[in-house]
Amino acid sequence: MRYKEYLKDQLPAIITHVLSMLFCVVFLSAVDVQANIILILLLIWFLIAASYIHIRFFFRKRYFAELLLQLERLDKKYLICEVMEHPILTEDKIYHMLLKAANKSMMEQVSESKRERKEYKEYIEQWIHDVKTPISAMKLLCENNKSDTTRKLMAELEKVSHYTDQALYYARSENVEKDYFIKEVSLSEMIHAAVAENKQLLLQNHISVEVNNCDNTVYTDEKWIGFILNQIIANAVKYSGKEPKIGFEVNSKQGQVVLIIYDNGVGISEPDLPRIFEKGFTGQNGRTGKSSTGIGLFLCKRLCEKLGIGIAVKSESGQGTQVELFFPKGDFVRVQE
Amino acid sequence: MYQIMVIEDDPVIQEELSVLLRSNGYEIILPKDFFNIISEIRKSPPHLLLLDINLPVQDGFKICSGIRTFSNVPIIFVTSRNTDMDELNSIMLGGDDFITKPYNTSILLARIASLLKRTYASEHAEVLTYQEVILHLENSKIEYHRNSVELTKNELKIMVFLFRNAGKIVPRADLVDYLWDSQLYVDDNALSVNITRIREKLKSIGVKDFIQTKHRQGYLI
Numbered sequence: 001m002r003y004k005e006y007l008k009d010q011l012p013a014i015i016t017h018v019l020s021m022l023f024c025v026v027f028l029s030a031v032d033v034q035a036n037i038i039l040i041l042l043l044i045w046f047l048i049a050a051s052y053i054h055i056r057f058f059f060r061k062r063y064f065a066e067l068l069l070q071l072e073r074l075d076k077k078y079l080i081c082e083v084m085e086h087p088i089l090t091e092d093k094i095y096h097m098l099l100k101a102a103n104k105s106m107m108e109q110v111s112e113s114k115r116e117r118k119e120y121k122e123y124i125e126q127w128i129h130d131v132k133t134p135i136s137a138m139k140l141l142c143e144n145n146k147s148d149t150t151r152k153l154m155a156e157l158e159k160v161s162h163y164t165d166q167a168l169y170y171a172r173s174e175n176v177e178k179d180y181f182i183k184e185v186s187l188s189e190m191i192h193a194a195v196a197e198n199k200q201l202l203l204q205n206h207i208s209v210e211v212n213n214c215d216n217t218v219y220t221d222e223k224w225i226g227f228i229l230n231q232i233i234a235n236a237v238k239y240s241g242k243e244p245k246i247g248f249e250v251n252s253k254q255g256q257v258v259l260i261i262y263d264n265g266v267g268i269s270e271p272d273l274p275r276i277f278e279k280g281f282t283g284q285n286g287r288t289g290k291s292s293t294g295i296g297l298f299l300c301k302r303l304c305e306k307l308g309i310g311i312a313v314k315s316e317s318g319q320g321t322q323v324e325l326f327f328p329k330g331d332f333v334r335v336q337e
Numbered sequence: 338m339y340q341i342m343v344i345e346d347d348p349v350i351q352e353e354l355s356v357l358l359r360s361n362g363y364e365i366i367l368p369k370d371f372f373n374i375i376s377e378i379r380k381s382p383p384h385l386l387l388l389d390i391n392l393p394v395q396d397g398f399k400i401c402s403g404i405r406t407f408s409n410v411p412i413i414f415v416t417s418r419n420t421d422m423d424e425l426n427s428i429m430l431g432g433d434d435f436i437t438k439p440y441n442t443s444i445l446l447a448r449i450a451s452l453l454k455r456t457y458a459s460e461h462a463e464v465l466t467y468q469e470v471i472l473h474l475e476n477s478k479i480e481y482h483r484n485s486v487e488l489t490k491n492e493l494k495i496m497v498f499l500f501r502n503a504g505k506i507v508p509r510a511d512l513v514d515y516l517w518d519s520q521l522y523v524d525d526n527a528l529s530v531n532i533t534r535i536r537e538k539l540k541s542i543g544v545k546d547f548i549q550t551k552h553r554q555g556y557l558i
Contacts, residue, residue: 132417133347135439140353143442144360146511161439181421192520196441199517209522223419 001061010053017049078103121171128168135161155200162198162234166295169227173302180221180307187259188214190222191248194229198237202246205237210247216257218327224303225325228311229261231296232323236263238292239285241320256310257327264320273315277301339453342366342383344374344400345415346392354387361446371395375403382410385453388432390416390423398430405431411452415440443518465500467558470544472496484542492535494519495528499548499558508555532556 007014021042028038071080081100087093139157142150172179191214195202202209236246241264251258268276272283279298286292304311310326341363345351355365366383368374371394378386386404390397401412411434414427419437427435434448463474471480477493478485488496498515499507509528516523523531532548539547549557 129417132438133350136417137347137349137353139439140350140357140442144353144356146514148510151510157439179421181424193441193444195520195522196443196518199441199443199514202522203513203517203524206524208524208527211520211522223421 001057001064003057006057006060007053013053017045021045078106124171125168128164128171131164132161135164151200152204155204158198158201159234162230165227165230166299169224169299169303170295173299173306180224182219182221184217184219185222185225186215186217187250187257190225190229194226194233197226197230198233201237202233205240205244207237207240207244207246210245212247212249214248214250214259216250216252218257218329220307220309220327224307225309228300228303228325231300232261235296236261236265236321239263239265239267239321241265241318255329257329259325259327260322261325262320262322267317267319267321268313268315269317273313276313277311338362338364339384339457340364340366341385341387341449342368342378343387344368344392344397345387345389346371347389357442357446358449363449374400378404378410379407382408384410384457385449386410386412387415387449388412390414390418390427398426401427401432402430411456413448413452415445447518465497467500467503468547470539470547472500479538479542481539481542481544486538486542488535488538491516491521491523491527491531492538494521495531495535499556503558506551506555506557512556 024045025038025042028041029035067080067084070083071077074080074083081096081103084096087096135157139154142154142157188211191211195209195211233246236244244263244265246261246263249260249262251260266285269284272281272285275281276283276297277300278294280294281298282292282294286294301311304325308328310324312324312326313321314324315321341358343351343354343358343365345354351367355367358365366381368377371392374395388397388401392400395403397414397416401414404410404412412432413434413436414423414432415436415438416423417438424435433452436445436448465472465474469481472478472493473480473485474493474497477488477490479488479496494516495512498512509525513523513525513528516528532550536548539545547558551557
């Protein structure tokens, strides 16, 4: 609060005082009061009025400065109503009340939206669980009646179940911390499971698979890593090139285990590379014919961050892509053993 | 023959799962209704249980803990619910394995086989015989009239599948499927190479025309 602005606000009071003074002077001169007495009266009047306005400025300034400081210190600013001291002045009280009422109605709105969101999310999860039963039934039907057609159907079903998983993990990715189960898992088992889940997709697209010495174990959540591997395999299939292949390799460096998944597909062009983990980013590959949602890698990155795993992608257009997953070595677990 | 009880409320899955397991050499028992599952198991215990979690009357967890009061039969939970609480619950209540839908059949079969092997030590001799040709699974050798030759991992698996389907034409696609299920990622071209090598090896021990190629259909022994 600046003094000038404050004075501006006090203008009506000042004008009233000046008018009263004028009136007084006129009245007192009319009843023949001596000029110097009128002068003394005016001087005292002026001093009292000025000091009142001045002192009030300092009190108001201190009051608002304290409020602003409180606001600044608050993490959740909308709680200022609850935190601030109850005002004494009537005007301040009214503002306080207004603020409180506005706050309350806003909170109601927010919690309503939160509830709706939660219900929707629960419905999505329930729906996904429900849809998995018919998918399983279809897979079994195909498995029991093998022919070229059912093999193609199975490849499509693998895509469907991949998409439903994507939706499920998207719904859940906000609170991974509530839904994970870290244990020692074998990388080769996870790789073989991921390949098995995409078996027909890989076979139909004539993609050869290489698995090289992946005997390490890591401490992580099997389910989430399974999803990430599925996503990477699905991408490799989608963007495959001539004589396509996909390979898995494990490098054990100091302090971390690196799982490398490489393919010889179309690769990612240089300008696109830094942006592939952005939500909704489809890039050149996505635009040239292949439908892409820009969700898959975004989810991978998000899950990796939540699980404390590093993810990096190296690629050259036309030369293939290499995805690296960095698992920290669980030294603390070994100590406990 | 191992008996497996499939407890599943979806009729299509129940039926197809039964077909799949029967064709893989298991005998299937289906519960008559969902009210007396536990007493049914008490009367005629199967070798293994496939148990869904969402069931009418009683959920899978209750059935599992009910069974555990009198039996240690291996139980695999097969479910579409896959939160960690479900997995944890299933382990805490005595389940041996936990597979989520839509499961991969090869993974399901592998888990069943390994669980059965662990629980009931296998008494089968690991040898397959057809027309005096003997396939030794444990040391990966093929024998004919005391002559034997070693097979690679891929070749052994191919021979196993042909021996199991002896007398029937085996389509190449089925063979590739089986190899992939055994975690050997052999493509169509590599399969031909492997077959050629096996034929050479068979020739070296004196077996001729053991594997016939049926044009556009597959292989036959």
